[in-house]
Amino acid sequence: MxxxxxxxxxxxxxxxxxxxxxxxxxxxxxxxxxxxxxxxxxxxxxxxxxxxxGHVDFAPNSEEEDIILETLRAEMGHVSAERVLSGPGLVNLYRAIVKSDGRLPENLAPKDITERALADSCIDSRRALSLFCVILGRFGGNLALTxxxxxxxxxxxxxxxxxxxxxxxxxxxxxxxDKGGLRxxxxxxxxx
CATH class of the missing domain: 3.40.367.20 (Hexokinase; domain 1)
Structure with missing residues (x-):
């Protein structure tokens, strides 16, 4: 308020x-x-x-996001927006990125992923944080339109x-x- x-x-x-x-x-x-x-x-x-x-469905809008959804759905069933847009969601994104490449993810906390992304010391962490920002933008645009x-x-x-x-x-x-002509x-x- x-x-x-x-x-x-x-x-x-x-x-x-x-x-x-x-x-x-x-x-x-x-x-x-x-x-x-x-x-x-x-x-x-x-x-x-x-x-x-936060419990609405995660709505992918790219091939990469489709793969993330498929990977997470295999693990947890329903994938809500919160499952990718939260501290634990950042971990889920990181884990799905690594697993979709056929590798085993490290057991990282959200803070670890963020630090590695900002230090540019882990491409998977950087991809996860970048994707987090994109999905956060898409979600916010959907809220605005609603x-x-x-x-x-x-x-x-x-x-x-x-x-x-x-x-x-x-x-x-x-x-x-990315919602058409409305800003x-x-x-x-x-x-x-």
Missing amino acids: AIPMLTDADVLQFGGAQAQQDKPIAVYGAGTGLGVAHLIHVNRQWVSLPGEG LGTFGGVYIAGGIVPRFMEFFKASGFRAAFE ITCRISRCL
Whole structure:
């Protein structure tokens, strides 16, 4: 509910136009899980529309993502967005990348994968973190379209701030905007 109170100093705008005042807002964040909520402005006050959006199906949109889904589905059955967009989800992406290449993955924690990716010391970790950013963008774009969030899409949670420069250089924005002609603002919160 604090999102509408944030100032420009509290957020990092990442692409798109300025958020429109009093228009619907989406908030999502990867951490131990994938949290999702929307805010709408009704009768001069903000109303939260919480849900379980992290449990929607993971929707691959590339050959690489199809392979990831196939590999993870063989392990766990249903593959939700949260299974690839969370700390444990980053591990799942890493593991699926390695297994799809016919190799045995190391037993790594999300922190290990991120550190290796940022140090450019492990191509599998770098691929996993890059894919995480792309899928996060696709998911955010889908949220934006669902409710017409012209008030902005905000990323919260503890994962993205740990690799902000990598994130800004990733395929996130292209994946977020890969929805036809519609472009919606994405704001990344620095204070949540």
